[in-house]
Amino acid sequence: MELIMPGLGVIFWMTLAFAIVLYVLRRFAWKPILNTIKEREDGIRRSLKNAEKIEKEITQLNETKDRIIAETNHEKVNIIEQGKKAGEEILREARRKAEDESKKIIEESKKIIETERKKIEDQIKKEIAVLSIDMAEKILVAELSDKQKHKQLVLDNLEKVHLN
Amino acid sequence: MFAFRQKPGFSGNIRLIILIIVFIFPVFTGFGFAGVVEDNDKSGPVKEEEGFDAGKLIIGHVLDAYEWKIAEIGDTYIYLPLPVILYYEGELHFFFSNKIKKGKGTYRGFGIATEGPKKGRLIKMLDDGITEDPEAGTLIDLSITKVVFSAFINGALLCLIFVKVAKAYKKRGSRKAPSGLQSFMEPIIMFVRDDIARSAIGEKKYEKFVPYLLTLFFFIFFNNLMGLVPFFPGGANVTGNISVTFTLAFFTFIATQVYANKGHWKHLFNTPGVPVFLKIPIPLMPVIEIVGILIKPFVLMVRLFANITAGHMIIKGFLSLIFVLGGVAAAMGMAISPVTLIFLIFMNFLELLVAFIQSYIFTFFSAIFFGMAVPDEHH
Numbered sequence: 001m002e003l004i005m006p007g008l009g010v011i012f013w014m015t016l017a018f019a020i021v022l023y024v025l026r027r028f029a030w031k032p033i034l035n036t037i038k039e040r041e042d043g044i045r046r047s048l049k050n051a052e053k054i055e056k057e058i059t060q061l062n063e064t065k066d067r068i069i070a071e072t073n074h075e076k077v078n079i080i081e082q083g084k085k086a087g088e089e090i091l092r093e094a095r096r097k098a099e100d101e102s103k104k105i106i107e108e109s110k111k112i113i114e115t116e117r118k119k120i121e122d123q124i125k126k127e128i129a130v131l132s133i134d135m136a137e138k139i140l141v142a143e144l145s146d147k148q149k150h151k152q153l154v155l156d157n158l159e160k161v162h163l164n
Numbered sequence: 165m166f167a168f169r170q171k172p173g174f175s176g177n178i179r180l181i182i183l184i185i186v187f188i189f190p191v192f193t194g195f196g197f198a199g200v201v202e203d204n205d206k207s208g209p210v211k212e213e214e215g216f217d218a219g220k221l222i223i224g225h226v227l228d229a230y231e232w233k234i235a236e237i238g239d240t241y242i243y244l245p246l247p248v249i250l251y252y253e254g255e256l257h258f259f260f261s262n263k264i265k266k267g268k269g270t271y272r273g274f275g276i277a278t279e280g281p282k283k284g285r286l287i288k289m290l291d292d293g294i295t296e297d298p299e300a301g302t303l304i305d306l307s308i309t310k311v312v313f314s315a316f317i318n319g320a321l322l323c324l325i326f327v328k329v330a331k332a333y334k335k336r337g338s339r340k341a342p343s344g345l346q347s348f349m350e351p352i353i354m355f356v357r358d359d360i361a362r363s364a365i366g367e368k369k370y371e372k373f374v375p376y377l378l379t380l381f382f383f384i385f386f387n388n389l390m391g392l393v394p395f396f397p398g399g400a401n402v403t404g405n406i407s408v409t410f411t412l413a414f415f416t417f418i419a420t421q422v423y424a425n426k427g428h429w430k431h432l433f434n435t436p437g438v439p440v441f442l443k444i445p446i447p448l449m450p451v452i453e454i455v456g457i458l459i460k461p462f463v464l465m466v467r468l469f470a471n472i473t474a475g476h477m478i479i480k481g482f483l484s485l486i487f488v489l490g491g492v493a494a495a496m497g498m499a500i501s502p503v504t505l506i507f508l509i510f511m512n513f514l515e516l517l518v519a520f521i522q523s524y525i526f527t528f529f530s531a532i533f534f535g536m537a538v539p540d541e542h543h
Binding site for chain 2: 003011017018022028029036
């Protein structure tokens with residue numbers, strides 16, 4: 001009977017003891033403990049969210065990087081191609097110009113040669129005229145002495161004169 | 165179970181506190197170890213004669229007492245006298261329990277009853293020191309008994325430990341991992357918060373109940389564990405005392421009614437979904453519901469009391485086996501002791517488990533009652 005009958009005194013003191021323990025622990029223990037745990041959990045949750053965001057950003061950055069590299073590669077190939085083309089163009093142009101130039105030079109030289117020849121021809125003609133006159137003079141002088149001699153003279157002179 | 169790492173300073177502190185409690189407290193009470201009695205008088209009514217009585221030992225252990233028996237070496241009886249506070253007919257009596265002893269007369273007319281319904285309690289006696297005064301008035305007994313004193317010590321230790329843990333939390337903050345005692349307690353705190361409070365009460369409302377549930381859990385758990393320590397200041401059957409479990413259940417009951425919302429009261433007096441003829445004219449459902457809310461804490465009270473008391477009884481029973489058989493023949497006592505020892509170790513491990521499970525169950529059911537008292541609006 002003693003075992004199962006609650007006693008007033010024990011109940012009174014236990015109420016007091018438990019109430020004090022409850023108050024002390026609530027005020028000085030559970031409050032800071034639970035707050036810190038909660039803070040930590042929030043921190044972890046935030047960090048996880050941040051990590052996720054950062055991961056996403058990294059993926060995006062990676063994608064951008066890959067894209068840029070691909071673009072750059074493409075650009076490079078393009079530039080090389082263009083360079084090649086431009087080089088060929090320049091070469092061709094240069095060749096053509098050189099050809100033109102040489103043609104022009106040849107043309108001009110031809111012209112110059114022509115004029116020179118004409119000049120020389122004129123000169124020669126003039127020379128021939130002078131020579132002819134000289135010869136005629138000499139023939140005339142020789143005619144006056146001997147017919148045979150005249151003939152000989154003309155022949156000799158003719159032989160001397162070469163048209164070169 | 166207690167193989168946790170701790171800073172050397174901490175264990176030193178705890179040891180110091182225990183020492184203070186053991187040695188200084190009796191000095192404060194003005195007695196020192198005045199509780200040491202040389203009982204040379206062989207004709208004493210408590211001693212010898214009928215030999216070893218296991219039943220008496222077991223019952224004596226699980227019951228509350230006015231003094232705290234620490235050891236009995238030969239004829240030397242060492243005990244801690246505890247304060248007796250009595251209120252009788254407008255007068256407050258305060259003395260220490262070494263003045264009164266079971267079956268050894270009265271002090272100021274008070275003595276411990278040896279039989280009848282008030283057996284073991286202090287009563288107003290006639291001069292013969294046995295029979296109760298038939299004209300006695302109401303006696304209010306507010307003595308600090310063994311159970312109360314043990315609960316005080318355990319409660320103080322509990323406060324100390326958790327204030328210490330809280331300091332570790334404050335010092336380390338939320339950015340550092342817990343360490344030492346803090347890291348030992350954290351999983352248990354998280355267990356109570358998440359697996360008891362949150363799962364039984366619900367995500368929205370659990371937070372305000374957590375401090376109470378934590379206190380309840382650790383108070384019961386710590387008292388259970390201290391009850392398993394076989395020597396002073398442990399060993400008192402605190403959570404196996406019906407008054408203690410009554411108080412704890414009462415706290416849960418009061419908290420349930422205080423925090424209950426409209427849904428709870430509506431459910432109590434006008435249960436939804438029940439035919440009207442069960443409510444009017446005979447308020448059958450309200451009566452059933454009210455009985456229900458009273459039975460809930462009653463069951464809590466009985467469950468904890470019965471489990472812990474049974475555990476203490478079994479351990480003491482196995483222990484007594486050595487002496488019972490030893491009383492028959494010394495060799496038999498010797499022979500049985502290894503077997504008993506193995507059983508005792510097994511029982512102690514089992515009781516460690518029970519200590520945890522019972523505090524868990526008490527707390528979990530409290531949480532469930534809170535959860536039922538704060539139903540959601542749509543309910």
